[in-house]
Amino acid sequence: MSRKVLIDKVNIEGIRFYDEYRKNGGYASVEKAFKMSPADVVEEVKKSGLRGRGGAGFPTGMKWSFLAKPEGVPRYLVCNADESEPGTFKDRYLMEFLPHLLIEGLIVSSYALGSGRTYIYIRGEYAWIVDILEKAIAEAKSNNWLGKNILGTGFDCEIYVQRGAGAYICGEETALLESLEGKRGNPRIKPPFPAVKGLWDCPTVVNNVETLAAIVPIINMGGEEYAKIGIGKSTGTKLLSACGNINKPGVYEIDMTISVEEFIYGDEYCGGIANGKKLKACIPGGSSVPILPANLLLKTAKGETRMMTYESLADGGFATGSMMGSGGFIVLDEDQCVVRHTLTLARFYRHESCGQCSPCREGTGWMEKILQNIEYGKGKLTDIDLLWDIQRRIEGNTICPLGDAAAWPVAAAIRHFRDEFEWHVLNPDESQRRNYGLAHYADPLQTVTA
Numbered sequence: 546m547s548r549k550v551l552i553d554k555v556n557i558e559g560i561r562f563y564d565e566y567r568k569n570g571g572y573a574s575v576e577k578a579f580k581m582s583p584a585d586v587v588e589e590v591k592k593s594g595l596r597g598r599g600g601a602g603f604p605t606g607m608k609w610s611f612l613a614k615p616e617g618v619p620r621y622l623v624c625n626a627d628e629s630e631p632g633t634f635k636d637r638y639l640m641e642f643l644p645h646l647l648i649e650g651l652i653v654s655s656y657a658l659g660s661g662r663t664y665i666y667i668r669g670e671y672a673w674i675v676d677i678l679e680k681a682i683a684e685a686k687s688n689n690w691l692g693k694n695i696l697g698t699g700f701d702c703e704i705y706v707q708r709g710a711g712a713y714i715c716g717e718e719t720a721l722l723e724s725l726e727g728k729r730g731n732p733r734i735k736p737p738f739p740a741v742k743g744l745w746d747c748p749t750v751v752n753n754v755e756t757l758a759a760i761v762p763i764i765n766m767g768g769e770e771y772a773k774i775g776i777g778k779s780t781g782t783k784l785l786s787a788c789g790n791i792n793k794p795g796v797y798e799i800d801m802t803i804s805v806e807e808f809i810y811g812d813e814y815c816g817g818i819a820n821g822k823k824l825k826a827c828i829p830g831g832s833s834v835p836i837l838p839a840n841l842l843l844k845t846a847k848g849e850t851r852m853m854t855y856e857s858l859a860d861g862g863f864a865t866g867s868m869m870g871s872g873g874f875i876v877l878d879e880d881q882c883v884v885r886h887t888l889t890l891a892r893f894y895r896h897e898s899c900g901q902c903s904p905c906r907e908g909t910g911w912m913e914k915i916l917q918n919i920e921y922g923k924g925k926l927t928d929i930d931l932l933w934d935i936q937r938r939i940e941g942n943t944i945c946p947l948g949d950a951a952a953w954p955v956a957a958a959i960r961h962f963r964d965e966f967e968w969h970v971l972n973p974d975e976s977q978r979r980n981y982g983l984a985h986y987a988d989p990l991q992t993v994t995a
């Protein structure tokens with residue numbers, strides 16, 4: 546049974562509201578942190594081994610220690626609540642059901658980083674969660690956890706919620722900062738990194754919702770104790786949002802000591818493949834990470850059991866492994882068509898490309914067109930190699946990682962399921978028949994506005 550330290554209290558009636566949250570130990574980490582120096586709080590986070598939960602898995606304590614501290618210049622903490630990665634909905638769950646956990650984590654983190662104005666940048670579609678967060682902030686403020694001279698420490702802090710307008714690219718930290726400044730959300734060229742020049746050119750830390758919520762148990766139990774949960778460099782617990790062809794879709798907290806097989810088939814988690822079907826493949830970390838066929842998902846290429854850790858999911862590199870990513874665990878059963886699935890993702894990335902760099906702007910559109918042709922039985926065998934060539938030329942050649950995120954799913958689908966691409970080319974009539982009647986796909990090329 547997985548140890549839970551983040552959502553362990555989620556089923557307590559009324560925990561969403563201040564009184565119940567406080568009665569159940571809420572805000573104790575703020576009291577504890579205020580007895581420590583900001584540098585000591587950063588040190589605890591370093592000891593915990595916490596890695597960013599937004600996708601890249603960068604060590605949080607190290608990121609915090611990079612924050613520049615020039616005299617007389619404000620520093621900012623920005624909470625990334627954009628969560629637009631297909632298959633990922635764990636931050637929504639945290640904010641909707643445990644809003645005070647995030648506010649508590651934000652206060653401690655703001656204190657550690659010296660941020661007197663902290664922002665939550667939230668995707669526009671989460672409108673109802675904005676209300677929940679704003680009510681929680683008001684409750685925290687009226688109970689003196691926010692505002693001026695909090696608990697007599699001399700530390701001032703306000704938290705503001707800013708809604709995005711629904712662009713996936715605004716989850717990329719520098720695009721997010723542009724958007725927060727009121728501009729079009731185009732990623733910036735790095736360096737300089739936000740730790741040196743971030744919001745309004747001031748030193749800024751951008752962290753994911755789950756990362757900042759995890760600061761609460763880290764301070765409560767101490768960094769070293771937190772690091773004892775999990776294995777190796779996968780310390781602590783991780784939230785996973787599981788969806789697709791499984792019996793029990795939902796958000797699960799795991800302690801990264803379980804195997805992928807246990808997560809998929811265990812009654813405590815996904816509860817197996819729906820309708821008694823067989824497992825075909827899975828995207829373990831949100832739409833950007835490589836898809837893995839069942840055999841490589843459950844065992845690594847070396848024949849070892851694949852574990853739900855950062856290291857094990859990545860074992861084998863992209864040739865035979867994948868990534869923890871944002872924790873969006875998407876399961877496909879034996880009836881799913883990988884080409885159709887890859888086309889859906891390609892359409893998403895083409896639509897979400899900000900258009901600043903040509904490999905991403907042009908390449909995502911080309912990949913979508915070629916995939917549509919193949920899926921609809923209008924492709925050629927040479928199109929598969931062309932698709933491979935295009936994704937290879939996008940990867941690593943763009944300003945921000947959205948280009949990579951568009952390329953990796955295509956590369957992995959061809960690498961592991963080339964026979965399905967060939968089947969569509971060699972069976973054009975059957976491919977067209979399978980798609981007949983799907984109105985939104987009926988004349989696919991018309992939907993491309995390249």
Ligand SMILES: Cc1cc2nc3c(=O)[nH]c(=O)nc-3n(C[C@H](O)[C@H](O)[C@H](O)COP(=O)(O)O)c2cc1C
Pocket residue numbers: 596597598599600601602603605625626627628629630713714715716717718719751752753754756757945946947950
């Ligand atoms: C296209 C794109 C979209 C992203 N979307 C999100 C997002 O919705 N939420 C998030 O926390 N990080 C997202 N990221 C990662 C952020 O740029 C950044 O690495 C993260 O917020 C850092 O927080 P962490 O260190 O706590 O993980 C995205 C990155 C890219 C390239």
Ligand code: SF4
Pocket residue numbers: 714732897898899900901902903905906943944945946947948
């Ligand atoms: S990679 Fe794509 S999304 Fe990122 S900056 Fe370039 S064009 Fe924009």
